[in-house]
Amino acid sequence: MTDLADLTIAQAGSGLRSGEFTAVDLLAAVERRAAVTEAHLHAYLTLDRSGARTAAEAADAALATGDPRPLLGIPIALKDNMVTRGVETTASSQILAGWKPPYDGTAAIRLKEAGAVIVGKTNLDEFAMGSSTENSAYGPTRNPWNTNTVPGGSSGGSAAAVAVGSALGAFGSDTGGSIRQPASLTGTVGAKPTYGLVSRYGLIAFASSLDQIGPIARTVPDAAALLEAVVGWDPMDATSYNGDLPAIAKSLDTGVAGLRIGVVTELSGEGIDPEVLEATMRIVDQLSNAGADVVEISLPAIEYALSAYYLIAPAECSANLARFDGVRYGLRVDGATTEEMMAKTRAEGFGPEVTRRILLGTYALSAGYYDAFYGQAQRVRTLLRNDFASAYGRVDVLVSPTSPTTAFEVGAKTADPLTMYFADICTIATNLAGDPAISVPIGLDDAGLPIGFQIMAPALGEEVMFRVAAEVERLAAFTERPRLATSKVVAP
Amino acid sequence: MPADIDIERVAHLARIALTDDERALYGEQLAHIIEHAERVQALPTEGVEPTSHPLPMVNAFRPDVVTESLRREDALAGAPDTQNGYYRVPKILDES
Amino acid sequence: MTEWEAVIGIETHVELQTKSKMFCGCLVDSGDEPNTAVCPVCLALPGALPVPNKEAIEGILSIGDALECTLIEDSLFYRKNYFYPDLPKNYQISQYTFPLCLDGRLAVDVDGEPTMVGITRVHMEEDTGKSTHIGESGRIHGADHTLLDFNRAGVPLVEVVSEPDIRSPEQARAYGAELQRVVRALGVSDARLEEGSMRFDVNVSVRPVGSDVLGTRTEVKNVNSLRSMQRAIAYEITRQIEVLENGGSIHLETRHWDESKGATRSGRTKEGSEDYRYFQDPDLLPLHIDEAWRKRVHERRPELPAAKRARYAALGADPRTAELLVDAGDLAALFEAAVSAGAEPRTVGIWLTGEVVAYLRRENVTLDETGLSADSLVELAQMTGAGDLSATAAKEVLNGVLAGEGTPSQVAESRDLLQISDASTIETEVMAVLDQHPDAIEKIRDGDAKPIGFLVGQVMRATGGKADPRMVQDLIRRKTQA
């Protein structure tokens, strides 16, 4: 019999509803998987055993009454930059060590209302700044496909947990690719919705105009189901979208016949690993064979996206992280004066990457530089949006690799910040534009590491995006699981 | 332009105490990153409006309605130092 | 010797009295218990986000409209970045370029001399928490530690920035007073200086008369009353002139007014330390105030103090009375009601600002606690006009009414203050006096009018002051005519 931890959310849902097993059984299976794999992966920062147990029991009671909610009793994980009432939330930073929030973020509230069982909080690059989950104050997360490699980041803990089966689904946040790139590197599906579709209330802010919460799952329909549970206007987030919601899961079985698909020129050549590129083009051909109309599309401004991103995101983060000052919560390092206390607390509490970005953002906003840096980056953003807008006048979706390479070795890019920044070269543009994008696994490279395929859509184009993603999933028929999930590994 | 990063002033504005070694390291890394980021200046943007918000929405308001505040014990629970219901900090150098 | 001229601009912060805070649902005006009106948003807990209070936007627009500003159609919130422990996010949500209101004016008047003070801008922001410095001095210097209360953090705050159009401490005071009146008339704030719901930062510089170059300014803070603002400015002008005449120079700095010492002292030097790194707040959407909205704001503008004063003056109240009435809102309401019911405005105005104010102060009561109503003012005015009461008696009746002794006629009756205006009674009294003073009659008939006053006095004495003096005088004139 299959281990329950290897079920998809859809399978688990029907098993729960048919009474094959209970939510408590399902949780136990996931926690057993965590017990075996955590020593190798460190996907979780906190496992909330009692909270999860209570939620699973409540789910079983509801299931007994025929409650039809799709996520009822499903064990999921939340990235540790999502605020959870009473459960330690640190954003992987020393500065928030031990902080137990007095409130729940909107996503957590909606997931609890949906009956999901929150297993725990997953590791990330500190404050979501990074692409490898190595920048965690609590130690890195490893990739379950090869524990010498990184799982990507910053939502590496969520991606690793889903890949290995210590959660059936998870949520991450994506500011420059932080859901899609780790999904790509761990062979999972990861979606960044349209900016504003999911409330940011309770998401510890990195860069407010770019951050979005989104799902990581093992299948496209699972990702759609997770996303549907959290979307929708929230009066607590002024930037949340208050119009009609896209029909996310409506067209999963429709196929791609008649759709126009654009391959982004700038993301399908130089800088992309040949194996990754080859796999990507194979899928593009298959999409064409399946009836899609494939064209090549150039987005000239995308060449400037990374530069603009590394001005905008640090600038916003320099203000967003100013609240961590040792006064009201978190770490305090004593000083003779409040000024000294604050400066020492922040020096001690923030890791090097966070410090670097705060300094960078402070500089980019300071008098005399604002217009040349921040102001110019915001104008580049407009040009990029214009490029996307004209592209979407010609095609329904754009496609590219999700990550220029498969998973890289732990420590390979930590010495030079810029080389790490290039890991997000394919994903950043959609954050700047505010558009949705999804990564779907399409195969393994020669080293046995997963390759991800990115589908981008215009704002609120989730329906067509998931439609293409579902077709890519069918065409790729990717069924491999990481060795760590299938072998009976014993904790060292 | 990167050469003139006054890292000490930037660190002061950001309220982060740096050691001499850190100042040197971050100064160098920032210069390197800025050099790359400066590429944005190569793009002609005359007459281009900046984008600060991805969706073209305006006027998100809340009604003037009082909602429940935190219980004080919950508000103060995570604080490093408190006294008689207040948050407590060391003396302050100057009035703002 | 150089003649100096002061150049003064005032930044005024006004706390709006909405029910809830600017960006969260915490109660405004929550009393004294510290940290009881706080939530994830106003404490800047990780993950919390601001959502603007619509009523606060209405409030600032009404202020901007009353100050004749242009209400800006597309406006933005910015972050003003600086670290201070009473500022939870370590940035203040404020406005920078594109504030809600630009380019207005406020007319002020010092001893009948009108001046127009330009309003540069009016923008929306949020208040900080409150710091209490603990140590022997109770002040920041020499304090041992500081206690923080965030109940006030996030209370809607409107900043009104004036042009440097003010030239004297008296004008500055008049500006502050008029702005306070306007804000109160709009009903958006109680604007109490002692409690900090209205606060002034004053920029002062001096320059030689005739120069059009601005001198270096200092920013004076901590003025908690109109009087101390006037004193602080006067002090600062004198200080700056003295420094300059002794060959020194003025530094751009913040100075704090010390009420007990009657002096300003040097605070933070501003040069070089200010870099607020303003940028548009990505958590908040642009504000779009369309024409219909701007029109609605303008149409609901109430009568402003200046207009009300002019109207009262046109009704016959003298300027000082008009000002006193307008400043005391409850008296003005009574004045309006009595006048519209037909009472004579000038007399009613004088009663209200004289006798009534004196009574309230003496008895330490509010108008509501007295027996005075518009009806009783109307009745009193009628009785006086009809000659039933002398001016002096009217004041006594008014005091009786205030004390709750009844209506004016009841008080006049019970205190025996009604004038004798019955012609035959008066004639009897006049004839009796004339009979006793034939020599006076003689003099009058010879063309000497002086004894008339003497005879009137005699009749008044004989009637215990209750005869109508005009009737008495008329009668004496008639009877002494040859």
Ligand SMILES: [Mg+2]
């Ligand atoms: Mg201000």
Ligand SMILES: [Zn+2]
């Ligand atoms: Zn609040």
